Amino acid sequence: MNFIESIKMAFASLMINKMRSFLTMLGIIIGISAVITITTIGNSIQKTLSNTFNTLGGATLELYLTVKDDYEGEWSEEEEEDMITLEMVDELLAQHPNELYMSVTQNCGKASIPKNDTVDLQVNMLAITDSQFKLPTVRKQIVKGRAISKADCEQCKHGCLVSDVFVEQYFKPNEDPIGKTLTFTMETGENYHFTIIGVMEYTELEKNQLGMNQIRNLDEIETHIYVPYHTMLKLSGKDPGEQTMSWVDIGWTNDCDVETAKKYCHEYFDEKYANNDQWEVEIFDPAEQMGMINTVLNVITIAISIIAAISLIVGGVGVMNIMLVSILERTREIGVRKAMGALNTDIRRQFVIEAIIICLIGGLIGVAIGITNGFVISAIAKAIMNSVASQYAEYITLTVQPSLTAIFVSLGFSMLTGLAFGYYPAERAAKMNPIDALRYE
Amino acid sequence: MSNSPVIHMESVTKKYYIGEPNELQILFDIALDINEGEFVSIVGASGSGKSTLMNIIGLLDRPTDGSYALSGNDTKSLDDIQLSRIRNKEIGFVFQNFNLIPKINAVRNVELPLLYAGMPQKKRTERAMELLELVGMGDRYTHDPSQLSGGQKQRVAIARAMANNPSIILADEPTGALDTKTGRMVMDLFHKLHKEEGKTIVLITHSPELAQETDRMITISDGRIISDAERVPSLIRPDSDSDSDREGADAE
Structure with a gap:
């Protein structure tokens, strides 16, 4: 008798007593669904944290100057010539044009724009690179026109991005802001001219931070104006070689990954600073901080899972109990099968497979329930978050991520439970004396 | 037809609780030859040892002493697996209480015996249908045992016994749980199988009337064969060549 026949036969005999089969499974179902629920929650928290982390700025590498490990000379502050320059960064990016980008937001101070004779609007000038609006950190949407492009930076164009709030402040309703040129009077007294190329929208959280809800007079709100980084640099009269920075954020595109990006940065700056006695460029990957949180979460998840898995043993004992009853009930059947030529192995296999199938089906149902629980809990968490901390809601993406490992391990474990607790009853059935079994009433 | 008997027993004894104070001997020095194509009945009161003898013939039990050869093969040296295989291929059991497996259909x-013989599903079903047709149950093949009457159950059981075309059919009180009329029907079926299929049938019964119908009647009492009588050529069934064969064997 082959294996598939045995499985069919086991299914057939489980179908005969559906209620009992289900109740037997229940122990396994509860055990497995508990384990899967816990691991799904653990895994989802991890995934949500790391997503949120990336959203809030985890997705860039921070490059900074640091003293070399083997430096033994006198400690001193970094000199101008030791600093990372924009030229270096541009060179690095030029080597990997579609893989790396620089992420810069430089505050250029406040400026005022005359709205009319009596009112000057105060704005914050922010110099950014073209990649800035691609960052997941920047959740601002371009609602009109376009974002700052690479060409804007490279050719030092005088285009700027204004906000929806600014449009409300400065323009009449229905007036099209695109193409209008603004005059910015900087704190230093200089006047710069920028033409509006696009309008971006603030998020609710940002609007709150701007004080939209507290400040009565719309004109008092200081909005942000984005201008191309290189344009501002040129206006300040600096050359990219002179523009120094103590740190720089490097991001990577989908064509690259974090490890490759790190490699590129190391390659470039290690060579650049090879001859520098004191200084070198170090890379800080904020995502590494996540590693520790993940470890802690993993330990907690595994610990609770093991406790939940203990309930599987209870379920297994239930399976064994029912198998023993079932075998006693079917003593005559076993006798007949033996008289008809069934080998001990045939009988043993039949009952072991029955036990395994009970546990496996129970396991599958448990997995399904566990995953469903994950989604239900996520829905509840989302509802709670929306009512308690709605302003942060857009930064946090709740992700339900069932752990595949946990699913396979627990299915394997439930099969093992079936094997372990089904073997003894099956062995008893196999060892029955056919004459006694046939006579059993 | 072969010259060696299908069943050959020499000084078979069976004891229980060997070496204990309550040692019990059930069978004493049984010598028995049953030839191919014979329809033999073994008669005895309850407790006479006929069931024990049947278990030994059916390879469900081993003799304590003596030798038993089935189809010319000595069974003493066989292990459990080999015994199971022989039970599967060579012996068809028909029980008093039918012993059909409940909840699975006819x-x-x-x-079942075909399953353990390793026959593939499709061929199995074909063969089973054929057999059910043979015992007149062709129209009830999807019925569960619980939906069948006693006589019908026993006919299914007989079809099952025939499945692997065994050398002998061992019927233990096959009409014991049936009323006279259905019992008659079952006996007629045995006669049919004997006559038309040439089956060797060993019928164990306590009823002398049923035993009278068979070719040969072996009477057991207190674990010993006390008579082994050929039936006078009968009213029920004209002689066949199996009789001459048997006479040849008896002459040995």
Whole structure:
């Protein structure tokens, strides 16, 4: 008798007593669904944290100057010539044009724009690179026109991005802001001219931070104006070689990954600073901080899972109990099968497979329930978050991520439970004396 | 037809609780030859040892002493697996209480010996249907045992016993749980199998009337064969060549 026949036969005999089969499974179902629920929650928290982390700025590498490990000379502050320059960064990016980008937001101070004779609007000038609006950190949407492009930076164009709030402040309703040129009077007294190329929208959280809800007079709100980084640099009269920075954020595109990006940065700056006695460029990957949180979460998840898995043993004992009853009930059947030529192995296999199938089906149902629980809990968490901390809601993406490992391990474990607790009853059935079994009433 | 008997027993004894104070001997020095194509009945009161003898013939039990050869093969040296195989291929059991497996239908019950013989599903079903047709149950093959009457159950059981075309059919009180009329029907079926299929049938019964119908009647009492009588050529069945064969064997 082959294996598939045995499985069919086991299914057939489980179908005969559906209620009992289900109740037997229940122990396994509860055990497995508990384990899967816990691991799904653990895994989802991890995934949500790391997503949120990336959203809030985890997705860039921070490059900074640091003293070399083997430096033994006198400690001193970094000199101008030791600093990372924009030229270096541009060179690095030029080597990997579609893989790396620089992420810069430089505050250029406040400026005022005359709205009319009596009112000057105060704005914050922010110099950014073209990649800035691609960052997941920047959740601002371009609602009109376009974002700052690479060409804007490279050719030092005088285009700027204004906000929806600014449009409300400065323009009449229905007036099209695109193409209008603004005059910015900087704190230093200089006047710069920028033409509006696009309008971006603030998020609710940002609007709150701007004080939209507290400040009565719309004109008092200081909005942000984005201008191309290189344009501002040129206006300040600096050359990219002179523009120094103590740190720089490097991001990577989908064509690259974090490890490759790190490699590129190391390659470039290690060579650049090879001859520098004191200084070198170090890379800080904020995502590494996540590693520790993940470890802690993993330990907690595994610990609770093991406790939940203990309930599987209870379920297994239930399976064994029912198998023993079932075998006693079917003593005559076993006798007949033996008289008809069934080998001990045939009988043993039949009952072991029955036990395994009970546990496996129970396991599958448990997995399904566990995953469903994950989604239900996520829905509840989302509802709670929306009512308690709605302003942060857009930064946090709740992700339900069932752990595949946990699913396979627990299915394997439930099969093992079936094997372990089904073997003894099956062995008893196999060892029955056919004459006694046939006579059993 | 072969010259060696299908069943050959020499000084078979069976004891229980060997070496204990309550040692019990059931069978004493049984010598028995049953030839191919014979329809033999073994008669005895309850407790006479006929069931024990049947278990030994059916390879469900081993003799304590003596030798038993089935189809010319000595069974003493066989292990459990080999015994199971022989039970599967060479012996068809028919029980008093039918012993059909509940909750599985007639075809599946008949398929059982074929299943353990390793026959593929499709061929199994074909063969089972054929057999059910033979015992007149062709129209009830999807019925569960619980939906069948006693006589019908026993016919399914007989079809099952025939499944692997065994050398002998061992019927233990096959009419014991049936009323006279259905019992008659079952006996007629045995006669049919004997006559038309040439089956060797060993019928164990306590009823002398049923035993009278068979070719040969072996009477057991207190674990010993006390008579082994050929039936006078009968009213029920004209002689066949199996009789001459048997006479040849008896002459040995």
